[in-house]
Amino acid sequence: VDARIERVAVVRDVARVTASIDHIALARDLAGAIENEELFLQYQPKVHVRRQEVTSVEALVRWQHPTRGLVLPGDFIPMAEESRDIVALTLWTIRRSIIDQKALADRGHDLRVFINIAGGLLADPGFVRQVCAIVIESDAKLGFEITETSVIRDPESAIANLKVFADIGVTIAIDDYGAGLSSLAYLKQLPARELKIDKLFITQLTSSNRDPLIVRSTIDLAHALDMEVVAEGVETAAAMALLSVMGCDMIQGFLISRPINIDALMRFLESGGHL
Numbered sequence: 001v002d003a004r005i006e007r008v009a010v011v012r013d014v015a016r017v018t019a020s021i022d023h024i025a026l027a028r029d030l031a032g033a034i035e036n037e038e039l040f041l042q043y044q045p046k047v048h049v050r051r052q053e054v055t056s057v058e059a060l061v062r063w064q065h066p067t068r069g070l071v072l073p074g075d076f077i078p079m080a081e082e083s084r085d086i087v088a089l090t091l092w093t094i095r096r097s098i099i100d101q102k103a104l105a106d107r108g109h110d111l112r113v114f115i116n117i118a119g120g121l122l123a124d125p126g127f128v129r130q131v132c133a134i135v136i137e138s139d140a141k142l143g144f145e146i147t148e149t150s151v152i153r154d155p156e157s158a159i160a161n162l163k164v165f166a167d168i169g170v171t172i173a174i175d176d177y178g179a180g181l182s183s184l185a186y187l188k189q190l191p192a193r194e195l196k197i198d199k200l201f202i203t204q205l206t207s208s209n210r211d212p213l214i215v216r217s218t219i220d221l222a223h224a225l226d227m228e229v230v231a232e233g234v235e236t237a238a239a240m241a242l243l244s245v246m247g248c249d250m251i252q253g254f255l256i257s258r259p260i261n262i263d264a265l266m267r268f269l270e271s272g273g274h275l
């Protein structure tokens with residue numbers, strides 16, 4: 001028995017060491033990934049319920065790694081935040097989104113593109129300055145998705161910078177609402193026009209007793225604060241129907257579309273069969 005426990009422990013330690021070597025290797029690769037054009041964006045449409053049309057899309061970054069294949073953001077965004085590669089990654093994402101948005105506009109699709117902004121960036125003056133320069137120069141219609149958790153680290157700077165972004169025409173959306181450290185004090189102060197209810201509350205919307213109550217009161221609260229509400233993670237027609245009755249303004253999720261490449265997005269928009 002002792003020998004077996006010993007063996008299990010050794011296997012576990014090896015796994016742990018392998019995992020951290022793996023982490024270091026991936027983090028090293030990430031630095032070159034932007035230059036080598038290994039990153040790409042997929043877009044997921046948000047459908048406006050009353051207008052029955054796609055009014056915006058969310059840009060989601062992916063990494064086509066030369067040997068590992070497709071790596072999803074959950075596996076490299078946290079390490080990019082640690083290494084500060086997140087600054088270059090996010091600036092790249094913003095520039096790429098602007099290029100794609102122009103291509104969409106050229107085909108008659110006037111969509112706002114939302115980009116996820118990691119928490120540590122909101123209090124980084126260099127990042128804010130560079131973003132402002134890019135946004136003002138391009139005149140693009142952008143949105144930034146931020147979480148409340150990211151504001152909590154340095155609320156004063158974060159809120160001031162979000163106001164700067166809002167002033168230059170960037171729509172601010174509160175992401176993952178209800179999943180992290182929510183604070184009504186921040187909700188009151190943030191210059192946000194959209195609130196995205198986390199998919200945690202949407203996935204079991206039609207099978208749980210509590211989720212519909214939480215979702216409905218969140219929608220009412222957001223509306224009282226003059227914000228539009230997006231439900232994310234909508235996978236079923238039943239959830240969509242209930243959200244519509246509750247007055248939810250926008251729907252995002254696999255029911256409408258998975259995140260897709262820009263070409264597929266064009267086809268999706270032009271087929272018009274999304275609702």
Ligand code: C2E
Nearest residue numbers: 060061072073074077093116117118233234235253254259
């Ligand atoms: P998020 O901002 O909450 O993005 C939504 C995630 O839910 C995406 O995962 C999306 O593919 C997934 N999703 C969309 N619809 C559904 C659905 O109906 N059901 C389910 N089960 N999932 C759905 P993804 O693309 O893996 O992204 C994960 C997270 O990585 C994002 O969460 C976001 O926080 C982060 N992320 C993605 N791109 C960027 C980026 O460019 N910069 C930063 N800082 N973070 C990013």
Ligand code: CA
Nearest residue numbers: 058116145175
């Ligand atoms: Ca998001």
Ligand code: CA
Nearest residue numbers: 175176196232
């Ligand atoms: Ca989200």
Ligand code: CA
Nearest residue numbers: 175176179198
């Ligand atoms: Ca999330």
